[in-house]
Amino acid sequence: MTITQRICAVRSPIDESIRAMIANRRPGHSLEAAFYLSPAVYEMDMEAIFGRHWIFVAVEPDIPEPGDYVTVEIGKQSVVLVRDDDGQVRAYHNVCRHRGARLCVTPQGSVGNLVCSYHQWTYTLNGKLAYAEHMGEGFDKSLYSLKPVRVETLSGLIFVCLAADAPEDFAAMREQVEPYLRPHQLQDCKVAAQIDIIEEGNWKLTMENNRECYHCAVNHPELTASLFEFGYGYEPSPSNVDQLQRFEQMSAARCEEWEAAGLPSAECETLDSRITGYRVRRMPLDQAGESQTMDGRAASNKLLGALTRRDLGGLSLWTQPNAWFHFMSDHVVAFSALPLGPEKTLVRTRWLVRKDAVENVDYDVQNLTAVWRATNAQDRALVEMSQQGVRSPAYQPGPYSPFTESLVDKFCNWYVGRLAACYPD
Amino acid sequence: MTITQRICAVRSPIDESIRAMIANRRPGHSLEAAFYLSPAVYEMDMEAIFGRHWIFVAVEPDIPEPGDYVTVEIGKQSVVLVRDDDGQVRAYHNVCRHRGARLCVTPQGSVGNLVCSYHQWTYTLNGKLAYAEHMGEGFDKSLYSLKPVRVETLSGLIFVCLAADAPEDFAAMREQVEPYLRPHQLQDCKVAAQIDIIEEGNWKLTMENNRECYHCAVNHPELTASLFEFGYGYEPSPSNVDQLQRFEQMSAARCEEWEAAGLPSAECETLDSRITGYRVRRMPLDQAGESQTMDGRAASNKLLGALTRRDLGGLSLWTQPNAWFHFMSDHVVAFSALPLGPEKTLVRTRWLVRKDAVENVDYDVQNLTAVWRATNAQDRALVEMSQQGVRSPAYQPGPYSPFTESLVDKFCNWYVGRLAACYPD
């Protein structure tokens, strides 16, 4: 499916060979190599995908108090997210209006005003230029406010859009997704750990890898300790038909139970049918069934929000183009992929627990992060192996499994459709 | 001389300025700077030279048993060389037909089947897809065999050609060269040592440096302990005419003796007159006259094949575009240059001894490798000094010595002629 209902045309002319690749994409198959390799495609990705869509970049617990800020790099853009004196999350281009120096040079901090350390131009948390020495009588400070960036929050998840005409369907996502997330009360969490890894691969290989579990059984022993492999698609066969059926019955029963307890659980999916595409679903976990840990037990003793039971499985949210999340009764794991180059991607993982949980009393960071530290390292190896492979001129797009890779296909549908919409003929 | 008898035209259009450089190459002079620097020329080199000619990449002793494999990188291409169950050497593109992941991720190994670690697609040693899970009823495995690469062996040396229409004159080289190599029985050897070095220079500077010994006397004290400098070209002068004459008489006498003993020794040379150009020649060595060691003595006690005498000098083979070899009575040294970028080249050196020679009993690795470890390091410095020099806009092609650099000129003739043939007007 190609999403062309809303055209956000980008003015840059694009190469005819890329236009042909977009037009000729073969559904059900992996993308042409140039999508993973070409610097020109990378520029388009940064301009059209990361420049004109809602991008998950941070969580509200990164900046709990007024004056707290974090910076985020999206390609060549640097954005500062700051909580203003009214408690609102604000986003600005991290560039001084004097001679363009980077304003906030550390990734995180807490300030009264935003002061450029070069010549001390000073901006309020609302982005107004409050002070600039030596500029003379005629200088009009009101012309030199920080440039704002569009920002929205979704139950504590912070998204930005670098384009002025941001997609309008963020509200539709919020309406449908917030009931799923709200009970986990992310705003009342704290970041217990954050780990960045750099994958030597195109960001789309990172995302494709995220959108299937065909590779899990053999590659992810830690993750599949709690994850049911049947939950991510399976080809029925005489030898597994009974197991599959049992899993589906159990899964349906648990969902019914959770829904009855006021926890939305059924799958909602708009991955390739909306500009702001997403998928959300709660699924049972194996073993103790509480959390994505080595034994399936909760990693933190303080349950989130007003939750009272531990065995809520995993509520997963996937957002286009670059993020995925697992909400459990005791903690949340939030992932983002941010391109650093045509063949380099930053994968940032945050683990959040209740704000009042005490480290080494209520939770142990090593235990909390064990499964995803191992899984991320394994995925990184797989992504890099894929990147190495598609570099070969002998590579040609191959077929996706209709059973286990349909969400990968939806990712590619969305991606190619969005490029087509952003670069109309 | 320009080899245009067989045209293997490449379809990519090339830049007019490069076409002009090819057309205007001045014989007897080094190449224009862009040949050593330009990314566009590098792409042509990889496409036309390394993509359409027979490239030495490995030796049969790298993969002695069925299931043994090695991988080789030629530019962006990765090739896996594997011995199949019938003992044949096979070559495939090292790319899974599913989503393009690299199939063999370690440079060397031994397997029953070739299994992609991403989703376990499984190929036989003959390249057929034998197993792929979750692909459904209609999936036709026969369409997803590994893509084959053309491969030939020459007395145990393995060459591949990435093009389907490989040059047909490999057979002519084999016919002429095998009688020289056969007595050394490379197939019955083992790799005693392999060392990779990376030179920060264009691969053609590596090759030009290999094709002359004008630089040896001052730069290579270890090598010239056994190598006669007269053997590589010399300008006659009143002061050296007697020495030169004595060397030539001695050399002729030894060759006659070796030929009588069934060991072809006289020079055969087609370096710039064939597509698959080569030069082969046996020459006496100095001191003990047995081997390229510090004292000229054999480095291994087990003589190769059915050889019975040690003083067989050095049988050298040079092949276009990227390899050279020295076969002695006790060991063989095999070199290949593989481009890593416009200004970066991998030089891989293998030292081979008889399979049944025992380390530290029959040979000592430090002694076996001493001369060429030192010489390679010296050559690397010379190549890098040359690369630094040609980067200067002040560089202009200079004259080759007619006495000591005629084989460098032949290398350039071959190279420029092959580009002209591959990119006809």
Added chain:
Amino acid sequence: MTITQRICAVRSPIDESIRAMIANRRPGHSLEAAFYLSPAVYEMDMEAIFGRHWIFVAVEPDIPEPGDYVTVEIGKQSVVLVRDDDGQVRAYHNVCRHRGARLCVTPQGSVGNLVCSYHQWTYTLNGKLAYAEHMGEGFDKSLYSLKPVRVETLSGLIFVCLAADAPEDFAAMREQVEPYLRPHQLQDCKVAAQIDIIEEGNWKLTMENNRECYHCAVNHPELTASLFEFGYGYEPSPSNVDQLQRFEQMSAARCEEWEAAGLPSAECETLDSRITGYRVRRMPLDQAGESQTMDGRAASNKLLGALTRRDLGGLSLWTQPNAWFHFMSDHVVAFSALPLGPEKTLVRTRWLVRKDAVENVDYDVQNLTAVWRATNAQDRALVEMSQQGVRSPAYQPGPYSPFTESLVDKFCNWYVGRLAACYPD
């Protein structure tokens, strides 16, 4: 002001978008981002600015004796500066005329002849090819001299111009500036320390930072221990008017006193009105008033030349496009910025004291270099922060302070004017 009186047109065609940026430069504002980022602009900078103007590269004390040489890299060019047997400073392209190897591979040395280590081609200090083996009867050595580079000295400072038609106004600069520099007798100094740092920024940001002290008060505590901040421009205000006036009176009085003693001190400035633009001025220093040290006292006991008093303040010279200097009674600090890439610049600092000053007796290197080691590190951070900022598409040129950044504006005027002159329509 645009210097177009003398056209040195470069033949390379340039991009229309760059031509438009040159034509539309907004005076009084920082440059468009592409000037700091674009590889195409970098190529123009190296061709037009560093390839066709007088560039400060070394000092005579680097090569005090015949046969002493230093090499300098200007972009892709390598130049060897050598003192010949007659004591003249000579400059050659550092490229052997045989196969183009780099001739002098160490940055500094002392030789009888210039000998290429590859094949021993041997050149006299006057650049003539004196010896080349194996080249045969017909070889004419006179055709293979080293290629000369234009070189001039200014009271011991060495400038080169890579173009044959070098700007003719070097003589005008010499006539005006030598009376200022001569009393400090740089030729009779030695290099007590040289430190290279690499800034991850465009060379023009390095220069712009050098041309203002708006950033000094907050960022340079060590430098402003001796530097009066009023000396570099200040917006008058009711609260500082008295201080400013006192500084100007004191400054005028000291200048009069120095001029009377035969030391030219008044400002001369042609920064954007000459091809070979410069500014020279002597200014009082704070504290002991002798030198740019932490306490303002001289760092070396041996005063320069025939100077007899220590409190001569700082005689500063700034030259377009890439250098600045501070001459004090006891030592000289010489700085050059040499581009290494669009976003990388080498800043080389030399500290010179009298040739007969004895280390650890007359001067201590740590004390001598303390202020500028600290200041350079601070400036490097500022330049890198600026480079990071201008990478953002959100950057747009901002206004310079008319009080503190007029010399930055003159640098940009000169730069843009020189590009316009070198690339006429």
